[in-house]
Amino acid sequence: MACRAAADDMPDFSVDSPTPVYVRVADWIESRIKSGELKSGARLPPERELASDCGVAYDTIRRATALLRERSLIITVHGRGTYVA
């Protein structure tokens, strides 16, 4: 599973913080892109998989990916998946 490897250094999104969880998830994914761990064209895990891996709800992942789409960091294709821009 593509995301499991990343789960090792995945932040604990359950910790209390003034920053919303969906922003922290987006920032975390952004940092993985910026660091080169996720290269352009790479496909992200399915949203539901991301949700369960991150221990957050599907809705939260949807918000996070919406943010990243606004930031033009990812591209999402209905029925296919989400890719690094």
Add this chain to the structure above:
Amino acid sequence: MACRAAADDMPDFSVDSPTPVYVRVADWIESRIKSGELKSGARLPPERELASDCGVAYDTIRRATALLRERSLIITVHGRGTYVA
């Protein structure tokens, strides 16, 4: 109640259509702004009230207002309400 008056000519959002409900709700509100029925500075009903009045879920209203914010037609203030721009 501010919105009840508008309920008379409110479209039936339950009818089947290829256009998502949240887009139709947004378009309906936009048409009420463009027609002058809702003037600049006017406050919209609370989102939950809009939801029940329109017979749709809170989530659907949130999507609709998000669209209208993107279109710069409304301004939303946390804890206060939503206003025509």
Add this chain to the structure above:
DNA sequence: GGCGATTTGTACGTATGTATT
């Protein structure tokens, strides 16, 4: 400044529809 009421924001979970493979 506190308190309660109102209103938006976030988060969770689930079901069904639609597009791609």
Add this chain to the structure above:
DNA sequence: CAATACATACGTACAAATCGC
């Protein structure tokens, strides 16, 4: 046609901001 994956829609609960008292 079946499996996979994103999109929409519903409902609920609690947190956070604002305002009037």
